[in-house]
Structure formats: C-alpha cells, structure tokens
Amino acid sequence: MSQLTSFSFPAISFRHLETPFNKQGYRDYFAIVDIKDLPDLSDWRKINVRDPKLTGAVPEAIRQSLHDNPDMFLFMNRGIVLSVESVSFDNKKSAVTVGLRDRNLHGLLDGGHTYKILVHEREGLDYPQYVRVELLEGFKQDDITNVVDARNTSNQVRDESLMNLAGEFEKLQKALKGAPYHDLIAYKEYEENPNGTPKPIDVRDVIAILTAFDREHFSSENHPINAYRSKAACLQHFKVNMKSYEKIYPLARDILELYDYIHLRLPDLYNTVRGKGGDVAGGKFGRLTGVTTYKGKRKAELLFIGKESSYGVPSGFVYPMLGAFRAILEEKGGRYIWGKNLDPVKLLEGQLGQKLADTIGNFALDAKNPSKTGKSPLVWQACYQAAEVTYLKT
Template sequence: MVLSAKKVQYDVKRSLVTIDFEDDLLHGNIDGGHTYKIICEHKQDKLEQIVQFEVMTGVEDIIEALDRARNTSVQVDEKSLAELANKFDPIKDCIKSLPFLNRIAFKQNQIEVDDNKKLKMIDAREIVAILSIFNIHLFDEQTHPIKAYSSKAVLLKQYLEDDTPESYRRFSDIAVDIFELYETIETEFPNAYNNAGGRYGRKKYSGYKGEGEVVAKSKFWQKPLNYKVPDGIMYPLLAAFRALVIYNAKTDRYEWYNGKRPKDLWDDVKESLSQSIMNFSNSIGDNPNTIG
C-alpha cells in the first residue's frame, strides 16, 4: 500500500509508527485500495499476513501524477475495455468535429503518428473529467466537481456505470464550446492576470523565460504558449462557467443560459476572474495543486 502523508513519526521504544494525514484531498491511500478493503474484511480473522506499506511525505505538488503512475495499469485496462464496448461513443459523437479527436487515447498504449512523428496523446479520462465538470445532474451549486481534478479515475468509473455513457449525449450542443473555452482560458489567462496588475511570469509554475519564448503548447489545439497554466488553476476557472449550463427536458440536452456562449462571457470577466483566483492562490501558499 502506498500512502501520502503530512508527516511520519516512529517511536523506537514502543515500535509505534504515527502517520499524520492533514488534508483529505492530498493525503491518504494512493495505491492499494483493494488490499486495504481485503484487510478490513479479514481483520478479525487473526491471519498471519504481511503487507508492505510505503509512506510518502512532501508529494502534495505531484499527487495527481503520482496517483496516475501508481494506478496506470488498472485504469488503462479499464479504459481499453470501455473502448472495446463502445462506451466512449457518446463522447466521440459530441466532439467529432474537434481537430484533436485523433489524439485522444481511448485505449491502452494508443499511439497516433502524423508525418512520421508521434502525436502527443490526451488521456480519455481527462476528456471525461472536463465534460463532467459541466454535468449539472452530477454537480450543482452545493456539490462541486473537485474530483474532476483530484481523481479522474473515480469519474471514469462513475462514467462507465450502467447507462451513464448515453447520458453524456446531453453535451452534444455544448461540448465543442467547452473545449474551445478551455483553449481560450489556457492561452489568455496569463495576460488577463497581467493586465489586471499581476505578474504571472514571476510564478515558478508559469515556466516563463522571456517575451516571445515558447515554453509549452496548449493542451488541445497545440498552440505555442509563452506561459504554462497548471491544471490546478485551469479546472477551477473552467468550472466557474458551469453556472451557465441549463437542462432542456424536452430535448434531453444541455444548453447555455440565454444562449450566451461561455467564451463570450470570458471576455467580460477574464481580468476580474484571473485576479480573484490568483489572490486565492497567494492566500494558500501559491500551490496550484492545492487550488485544484
């Protein structure tokens, strides 16, 4: 079992280990959930069994990547089985017009090549997570889509349950707008914050190297970027726009409130919204992962 913890103490005299879990979102079981379940089911049986524990501290900034690395085999297999069962078809139909569809990895070890170069693939779990942010049957003003950032594997499992994939056809009229909004935020957020009086380039995670220096490419359209915007900042900004989603019971489809596309609203609020999230970031130690 692999655990993330705030700190670990060992009492030599009593041979006692104390593990401190301070934050429910960042600390706890990273890998070994099935093992833990079996232990709980048999803890009264007095069995002579040994389980190796690995406790990691100071990994809060990379918790999502660590979770992905430790759980890749199980999650990717599940994803591959879902692809074989055509369970991603509703999502594919919603985003079939988008240019990055061929770069989405819906199955294990999926690789696409263009002009003899391997394309940078996008994990299908991320597509599910981003759409799930706007699933107002799943999240509302009281229940926030934190799992979209902190545990994409959980949302994938939730998506694959029963008839859930078919319900994602509700996104057919707004899915393209959602991913265009993601692209717009990723490419415009740093300058929006700078225009509001901030200095985004001073943040280590921005990767900024100077005016005109390309440090990354946008996630979906692969546009050159002078700044990086971590998912921990992107997801909350994106999630703010789920307030615009309404459900049309007659068509069983999601729509934008008053027909106003979120990309247009972003133009009106990007400076104030950027300033708001960065002020929050500064107040909690400027850690994108904690923001997410």
C-alpha cells in the same frame, strides 16, 4: 576495459539502505536531488528498455504532476533509478559522486520518462523542485537484466482501454467527429498516430473536462472537484452516468476549446486585474507558484484550439474557472445549451474573466500551491458564484 565516467552532483539528503545482500556486493542508495542538479545522462540510456517521449499520456501526467504539485511531486513520482559501478558521498559538500563504465550495465535503468520531462521542464521553473534518485551498485549483467525487466513490467490494462473495447466512448467520439484534434485523442492505453508517435490527448482528460459541466450531479453548492483531483474517479463517474454526459455532448467541442482558452487568456487577465488594483507594475503571472514561463521558441501547445502559449498554467487554476461556466447552462430538449445565447469565450475575455482571474490569483498567492487551489471548495464556490451573478445580470 572501458574508461570510467564520473558524475558529481549536490544532494539534499543521501542514505544507504541496509539489506541482507550487502556481503554479496549488492548495495542500494537513495538521494534527494534538486531537478536543476540532475546530471547529463543522455549517453547512458542503453539499458532502459523504453524509449522515453515528451508527448503522450504518461509524459503529460508527469508534467502535470510536476507543475500542479510542487510540494508533493517528490512523493507522487517513483523517481529515477541508476545502475552504477561506484557511489560515494562527500558529507562536507553534500555531493554524490557516481561512476559508470559499461553502457550495457550502467546508466538510467528506470524512470526514463521522468528524467526526460524533468530535464525538458526545469529551465522554466522559478522555484526548487526535487526528485528521488535510486543508485544500484554492484550488480552484474544478468542481475541488471532481471531488475530492468521487473522494474519496467507494464501495469494491468487500464479502465479506459476496457471501456473503449466495450464501445462506451462511441457517443463521445461521434460528438467530437470533425474536430481538428479528433484523431489526436487516445481512447485506450498506448494508442499511437500513424507515424508511430503517441497520441497527445488522453481520453481521461477529455472526460474530466466534461465532468465539470455535469449539472445533474453537481449544483451551485456541490462542485465537481474530482474533475481536477482524480481522472480515475471521473472515469468511473462517466461509466456509471453515461446518460448524463449525453446532455453535455452537444457542447463538448465548445467546452474543450474553452478549457484551452482559459489556459491562453488567464495570464493576461491576471496581470490586467492585478494592475488595476495597483498590485503589480507589469506581468507578474509568471511568478505564481506552479506557473512555467517558456522562453525562446518553446511554447505550451493548446491542441483543442490549435494555438500556443508562453505559459504553462497549472490545471489547478484552470478547472475551478472552467467549472464556473456550468452556471450559464440551460437544458433544452434533453441537451444543454449556453443560456441566453451567451458566448463563454467572450465572457471569459470580459469582466467575468477578470473576476475569475482575480479569484484564482488571490487563492494562489495565499496557498502557494496550485494543487491546494484546485482542490479548494471555496475556490470552486467563489468562481461559480461569479459566473452565476454574471448570468443573472445579463
């Protein structure tokens, strides 16, 4: 018989779920665990049928949820499931101890992507973050095989896959042809590069970014908050209003690059403007809730501009700033152009960028939640008005 391996880790809470099958030896436990306290399960992954990766649509969605919704991640993510031989809980120490013996029976059963992302990201978090850990005890080999199969059953075919099959992304693909990242975009679910790695850019993110510039359906008072809030809603908006996006396509590459430049420039813009006001005596952007500060060789990849950043910037900060530049669009010949031949990146790097960074910073400091910042109509309105005033004064 294999040797028993034990892991002990703190738990914020621990519960045994009573079921009609306790007498048969099947037991189900749930623990809420701080991400930093997750045990090392690298040698206990054999029963998980999927090989988790750090890139691709699923990992990126988990990563974004982790950073943008620090108060809600626990409820938004399904968590991690472990098959174990034994479970015990020490009430005095608030610590869970699990025993694992057989790698064909015990270990990480479900939530492999979540586990890998959390372990990868946790050292860059400056605030507590939690995940749900489910512990299944007393299951035999055949039982576990059935549970793994059921827990890992794929979802129904996503809308983007069906839309791609129908050719609804063809004009978008044409608009982005020749861009360095063109072949990195997944226009359907589980699309891979020639070397077998998942394509790192989700077409839903591209659609969401472009939605922030839909002047036909959004105005100076009605803002495309769904660009940040719901990729599914943006995809449906795109499907119904594809003609509107044809006006945006001539600027698509500029817009995607602008999105990344906001990621890249926002930390310095924020530190500069706060320093001018005497509020900081150095780089404080990294202390905002939701911001990840990467150390050492690790960086955040900005694929639209081919650069890297030392900060993981919540998209709840980026989208209201991005949407503000809708104010400088003009329509000419059935297509959008940058009004008055303005360069949005230069505007970002100037006074407008500092004004937008200050606006985002004020809301972020007050809300202490990137998701609330990204969903706030007041934030979108303030950013848009700042860009509008800059445009009118130019």
